[in-house]
Amino acid sequence: MVERIVEAARVVLVRDGYESFTTNRVADQAGVSPGSLYQYFPDKSALVTEVLDRWSAEISDRVAASLAGAGPVDVNDPRSVRAIADALLTAIEADAGLLRIVWEELPAVRHRAAQHALERRVRELLAVFLTAAGVRATDPSARAWVIVMAVENVAVRWVLDRPDIPREALLDEFTALAGGFSR
Amino acid sequence: MVERIVEAARVVLVRDGYESFTTNRVADQAGVSPGSLYQYFPDKSALVTEVLDRWSAEISDRVAASLAGAGPVDVNDPRSVRAIADALLTAIEADAGLLRIVWEELPAVRHRAAQHALERRVRELLAVFLTAAGVRATDPSARAWVIVMAVENVAVRWVLDRPDIPREALLDEFTALAGGFSR
Amino acid sequence: MVERIVEAARVVLVRDGYESFTTNRVADQAGVSPGSLYQYFPDKSALVTEVLDRWSAEISDRVAASLAGAGPVDVNDPRSVRAIADALLTAIEADAGLLRIVWEELPAVRHRAAQHALERRVRELLAVFLTAAGVRATDPSARAWVIVMAVENVAVRWVLDRPDIPREALLDEFTALAGGFSR
Amino acid sequence: MVERIVEAARVVLVRDGYESFTTNRVADQAGVSPGSLYQYFPDKSALVTEVLDRWSAEISDRVAASLAGAGPVDVNDPRSVRAIADALLTAIEADAGLLRIVWEELPAVRHRAAQHALERRVRELLAVFLTAAGVRATDPSARAWVIVMAVENVAVRWVLDRPDIPREALLDEFTALAGGFSR
DNA sequence: GATGAATGAGGTTTCATTCAT
DNA sequence: GATGAATGAAACCTCATTCAT
16 A cells, blocks of 8 residues: 555656645545545655655665676776766666656755765765775765766756767766776 | 845745745835736746846856956866866855755756756856867867766755865865866 | 624624634635635634634623613612623623533633633622622632632523523522622 | 543543544554444544543532531531532542543533533532521522532632632632522 | 735645444 | 554645736
C-alpha cells in the first residue's frame, strides 16, 4: 500500500507537475481514499520527501555502480574520464521526467535534504577515487566538493536544457575539465 | 510608483521569503492598495519577474565590469584567473539575501528567464574573453556554456551553503579548473 | 457588513445549533462569500465570541436597567425582591433560543469569557445594591458571588427545562431565598 | 473488556480533554483495536454516556450517604446545615479533574441525561429530608428543585473557578441561604 | 488613476465508523 | 469475538484577482 501511494505520488508529480500535486489527486491516482495517505505519511510534505529520497538513492546507486565498476582508472587517461562522465550522464538521464520536476518546479528547500545526501555520497566516492588515482590536492575534500558542484550543474542542465552540444562534445569538455584537476 | 512597488516586492521577498510573498503583503509594504498593483503588473508572477530581472541585470553588470576592467588577461597566468573568480564571487555575494530566496525558495521555472539571460550574457562575455586569451577549443561556445554552468553552481552553492572551504582555497580550485580548459 | 455577518452567525447558531455552525453556512446565510468572513474575524471562533459578547452585553444591560429602575428597594419587602427577580427572568427569557444553544450546545470554555463578564457585572451591581439596602454580611463580595451563582442557575434552568413550576411560584422561591440573605 | 474500555475512556477524557477524546485514542489507551469498541458501544457518544453515568452515580451515592449518615437534622440548627453542605462539597471535589472536563468542555447536551438523573436523585433525597425536618413550603417539590439548582451551581463553580472565598465562608453562605427556606 | 472590500475555488487534514480476515 | 486498515465526507481557511466607487 505504501508502494502504491508512493508510486502514485511519483506519477502525479511527473505527469501533472508540482503545482498540481495535491493529496486528492495522489489518492485518486493510487485508487485509494485521501484518508489512507495519512495512515502512512504524516502530511503531504512527507510524501514528496519519500519520492525524492527514493529517487536520490537510485541515482547515487547508479553513480556508485559506475565508479565501482570502472576498474582501475587513470585520471590522465582521457578514456577513463569519458567513461565515468558517460555513466554519470546516463544515471541522470534515466528519469529525466522526475529530474525536470524536481529541479525546475520544486523549491530547492523541498529537496535540499535528498540533494545533499546525494551530493555527500558522490563526494565521498569521488574522494576515495581521487586518492586511488593518485591525484594530489592541497585539500582533497574541497576539491571533491568543487568537482561535484561543477559536474552536477553541467550534467543536469545539459539534460534539462538540451543545449546545442552533442553528447560527445560534452564528454570532451568533461575530460578537459578533469585535466585541470589532475595536475 | 512602479519603483515603490518593485522595491516593496524585493523587501518582502528577502524579509519574509517566497512562501509569504503575497500580493497583499507587497501592497502593504509599498503603502499602496492591492488593486494598484494590477495597474502596473498583470499578475503576481510579473512582479516576481521584474524583481528577478533587475537583480539579474545588476549581477551581470557587475560581472561584465569585472571582466572588462581586468585588462589584458593571460589564462595561463594563475593571478589573472584568480582575479576574475574573485570578482565573480563578490558580484554574487553582494545580495546574498535575495540570492538565497531565489535559489532556494523559488521554483526554478519562476526565475528561469532571468537566469538564462544572465547566463547568456556571461557566456558571451566569456566567449570573447576566451578568444582574446587565445584559448583554442573544438567548439568555443560549448566550452563557454560548460564553464558558466560549472562556475555558476560552485560559486552560488559556496555562498549559500558555506562549506568549510576558505575563500582562498576556493580560488585555488577555480584556478585549477581553468587550467583544464586552457590547454 | 460586520452586522450582516454577526446577525447571520446568530441566526445559524440558533436555527441549526452549534454542531452545524460552519463558516460556509454562516456565509451562505449572510449572502456573502466565505472569504469575506475572514476580513472581519480572524477565525470561526472569533465569530462565535462576537455573538456571545453581544448577547452577554444585552442581558447585562437589561439586568442593569431593571436594578437601576427599581427605585429604592427594601430587601425585607417581598414585593421589591419579586420585582427584581421578575425583571431578571424577563431579561433571560428575551432570547431563549440563543440561551439554549449557548447553555446546552456550547462547551463552557467557549463562552466562559462572556459569561464571566456578565457575572462580574451583575455581581458588582448586586454588591452596590446590597450595600444600599443595608444588608450586612461578613464578606459582601462573597455573598454577591454566591447569590449570582445561585440565581443564575435557577433562572436559566427554569427557562430551559421548563420544570412544572409556575412563574409565580418561582418568584415566591426567589423571595424565600433572598430572605435568607437579608438577616 | 467493557471495564477496560470505560476506564480507558475516563482516563483519556481527564488526561487529554474532550477535544482530544477520539475513539482511536481510547482504543490505544485500552490496548484494544478501534473495531472492538463497537462490539460494546454503538458509537462514540455511548462511550461518553457510560463514563458520565458511572460518575453521576458515584456522586449521588456519596451525597446520599452524607444525607443519610447525617442523622436527625434540624434545619434551624446552623451546624446541621453546615455538615450537609460540607459533605456535598466533598462529594463534588472527589473527582475535580473529571468535573472540569464535564462542566467546561462537554456540551451540556452530552451529559444532560446523567446530570438530570443526579439532580432528580438529590432532589428526592432533599424532599424527604425537608419534610422530615418539618420545613413547610407551598410546593415542596418546587422548593427542592430550586435548592438543588442553586446549590449545584454554587458548589460546582466554587470548585472549578476557585473564587477568593474560604471554604468556611462558603459554608456560612450556604447556611444563610438555607435560612431563607427554613421559615 | 487609485482604492480596497469582496470574491470563491479548492487544498489539506481529521476521525467516527465499517467489514473482510 | 477481535482486528485494524481503509474509508470519505466535510470543515476551515487562503489569497490572487476584480470592479464599483
